[in-house]
Amino acid sequence: MSELYSASRPVSKNRPNPGALRYLWQERRTSTMAIDQSGVWRFRDLLPIVPDERIVTLREGNTPLYEMPKAAAALGLNWLLAKHQGMNPTGSFKDTGMTAALSVAVASGYEWVACASTGNTSAAMAAYAARAGLRSMVLIPEGKIAWGKLSQSMDYGSTTIQLRTDFDGCVRVLGEIVQRAPVYLLNSVNPYRLEGQKTPAFEILEQCEWQVPHHIIVPGGNLANCSALGKGFAEMLHLGFIHRVPKISVIQAEGANPLYQSLRTNGGVSLEPVTANTRASAIQIGNPASWKKAVRILASTGGWCEQVSEREIALAKAEIGAEGIGCEPASAVTLAGLKKLVASGRVGKEETAILLLTGHTLKDSEYTIKYHRGELLTEAEMMGASAEELALHASLRHEPIVLDAEADAVLRAIDAQMQSALPA
Secondary structure, three states: OHHHOOOOOOOOOOOOOHHHHHHHHHHHOOOOOHHHHOOOHHHHHHOOOOOHHHOOOOOOOOOOEEEOHHHHHHHOOOEEEEEEHHHOOOOEOHHHHHHHHHHHHHHOOOOEEEEEOOOHHHHHHHHHHHHHOOEEEEEEEOOOOOHHHHHHHHHOOOEEEEEOOOHHHHHHHHHHHHHHOOEEEOOOOOHHHHHHHOHHHHHHHHHOOOOOOOEEEEEOOOOHHHHHHHHHHHHHHHOOOOOOOOEEEEEEEHHHOHHHHHHHHHOOOOOOOOOOOOOOHHHOOOOOOOHHHHHHHHHHHOOOEEEEOHHHHHHHHHHHHHOOOOOOHHHHHHHHHHHHHHHOOOOOOOOEEEEEEOEOHHHHHHHHHHHHOOOOOOHHHHOOOOHHHHHHHHHHOOOOOOOOOOHHHHHHHHHHHHHHHOOO
16 A cells, blocks of 8 residues: 555554545546445455455445435525435445445355344345355344335345344344354444445545535434444544544434433433334334444534434425435434434534435335325324424325326316415
8 A cells, every 4th residue: 555655744654645545536436347336345445355356246335415405494504415325226325334244254255144134234135145146044023124125135035034023033033043053144233344334434525525514413223324434434533534523413213212212311321122113114123233332423423312203204204305315214314303403402503414314215115105195194193293394294295196087187286286386
């Protein structure tokens, strides 16, 4: 790596020149090599050493950073952005970690890989295992599973086993399996997963022209994402690319909020598992594996943990959809939580906030369809909604209109839509 050092500027011993690395990472994007086109492996100078020929990639990463003008205006913020990790090959942020961990499995000579999953991890693992020619096994819990996600692992050829337990029970069984058989564990406790999942932090800094945003808002499930991003920003600070790190905040669903409860009751000293229950299936985890790391990241960056209701999640998801972006329900907790952070003064009007959208809107199309048909939320969940909020829900719902096959009928419907959009 001698080309990464320069005598023209003082650098600490054994530390690369940030300017040289920034140039190299951008230069690789012009290459036709798969590992250079990967938004993970083009940062391989800061990743675990894996021989190039062992790297398994689907050209993941390099995901878009979208402006969200409607949501920003509604919150009174000058600048609100969304880093859409749902634009990865299998439709979720899991791909960035999976390419790293599965490449290590290949380099280590494993034939079988496995994970316990509520959906996104299984899709990513199955795809990368298929790409590498490995066999894969997925353990999924009984109950609330987004079948759109599960269909992916089936399509990619994974052995899928549904256990009569919750996610945490699947993790327990898998832990026993990997102790008794030569199976490589690919859940988020795998440290190489975090190495890949830290790279969106590098991308965000690139896309912001190396100006550090004030806030990063992430969904809170197993909490590895928070830990990985914190690691990524900390490495950039250590290597001299930036002079401060953003505040990283975690948002959980009220029905799956063990970290929120832990911080409220004992400051994050201990965590009591909960029985998770939320329609945001990607974060329906009651005993998160990476909670201790998440507590450290929140403390070191000055971020917060909030919880949001099912009604707040549904509304935020529809608002993100209205931006022309869309996301799965778990991603929408970020906007719902940001509203609370703004209302409490923890995010200032002049500050830049970035929402991390972790999954594509097609991951759980049934949720979206039920929302627009008015079938998603129960009467009990809608109780307490203000008239303003009810009106906002009504304006965001777009149920299909059934008409006779006549042009006049369609034109009348268009006219009615135009009239309803006019100010009172």
